[in-house]
């Protein structure tokens with residue numbers, strides 16, 4: 327059984343009510359040379375919800391996550407996060423503002439243990455200087471103990487105590503994905519971006535991961551935006567779904583609304599756009 331984590335150990339309340347607007351994506355367009363990855367896309371993410379971004383291959387989903395976390399800078403449009411309209415910024419700023427993400431291809435330190443990988447997720451929250459951290463001195467010592475406690479709670483929550491000392495490169499794929507979720511969670515995100523969290527998983531691993539994503543959302547109250555190809559998972563997990571096709575938004579609504587949207591059905595059946 328999952329241990330309940332006291333949200334008080336996590337990020338301070340940002341004043342946005344559950345259901346209030348956490349993120350606005352407004353009229354975003356992004357090109358790479360002549361390739362238009364995203365064209366005039368707008369949507370929002372409400373605090374506390376699970377928001378899926380779906381669409382066929384090459385629809386612009388990963389590009390959109392990269393715009394949200396500051397990795398790509400769109401030519402047009404604006405991102406407003408927690409009421410603040412963003413100017414150009416780097417991903418580490420997004421992390422310190424409370425946006426964390428996982429990647430399509432796992433991006434963990436393979437030679438490091440589960441515990442150390444998850445600990446790296448707390449780096450952006452560490453206040454003591456690099457020097458005092460390196461010397462394990464005074465405030466740095468106390469700070470590390472506090473961070474370590476939170477990391478241990480995350481390890482309990484994700485039921486990975488048995489692999490806490492195992493180098494992640496030795497773990498099966500499904501567990502590596504879970505460690506990556508743990509590392510993102512350790513950053514104490516206000517918005518958690520998951521890029522295909524179930525990709526490459528077998529049915530049992532998918533069920534486990536779905537349960538953890540739901541538990542993170544419900545027990546931590548973390549807002550989640552996820553890309554996922556498995557429609558069963560998307561329809562089960564999400565509160566609302568935005569659908570992209572060839573870089574444009576073609577649908578937006580509850581899973582039922584999206585399922586019955588003719589443009590979405592056509593896109594998935596490969597109906598011509600000419």
Ligand SMILES: Nc1ncnc2c1ncn2[C@@H]1O[C@H](COP(=O)(O)OP(=O)(O)OP(=O)(O)O)[C@@H](O)[C@H]1O
Pocket residue numbers: 358361362363381382383384385386387388389390
């Ligand atoms: N760094 C880049 N340089 C050039 N083109 C890019 C770059 N990133 C994405 N693209 C192009 O932008 C378009 C959208 O790609 P993106 O990876 O965002 O789609 P996706 O919906 O995530 O696809 P998939 O489901 O296959 O991962 C594609 O045509 C892709 O080739």
